[in-house]
Amino acid sequence: NQQDNIVISWTLGETVITTENGESMLISQGFHQPFTIDSAIHVPNVPIYIVYPNPTRSFIQLKAQDSDHLPIHLQLTDLNGKLIFREDMLSTDYKKNLQDLDSGLYILTLINNKNETIKSYKIIKH
Numbered sequence: 001n002q003q004d005n006i007v008i009s010w011t012l013g014e015t016v017i018t019t020e021n022g023e024s025m026l027i028s029q030g031f032h033q034p035f036t037i038d039s040a041i042h043v044p045n046v047p048i049y050i051v052y053p054n055p056t057r058s059f060i061q062l063k064a065q066d067s068d069h070l071p072i073h074l075q076l077t078d079l080n081g082k083l084i085f086r087e088d089m090l091s092t093d094y095k096k097n098l099q100d101l102d103s104g105l106y107i108l109t110l111i112n113n114k115n116e117t118i119k120s121y122k123i124i125k126h
Contacts, residue, residue, distance in 0.1 A: 049064050055126050056125060056126065057125075066092065074111075079104070107121070
């Protein structure tokens with residue numbers, strides 16, 4: 001009584017975020033990279049922001065290098081473009097509770113007072 005096992009593994013840089021179990025199979029899918037690394041060249045007068053922790057279970061924190069470019073508008077949307085929230089960042093430290101959000105991928109966009117996008121971040125909510 002021999003049981004055959006078949007394993008198919010394929011990735012485009014994704015770790016497991018969900019696993020489906022059946023009587024005779026196991027399927028996993030998700031994100032491989034737990035974080036992204038962005039390289040940048042220093043450009044004068046361009047504000048620097050740090051968003052962490054990412055991935056997150058409960059909150060995100062945003063730190064601005066300085067207050068010269070504040071206030072900025074923060075906009076969080078889901079992948080369908082649905083607006084989750086839009087708030088102003090008035091100081092160099094900002095913290096937002098995300099506990100009530102469903103698990104998934106969100107886009108945090110930083111917008112200046114001229115309504116120009118400064119930067120967008122992929123936020124992974126577990």
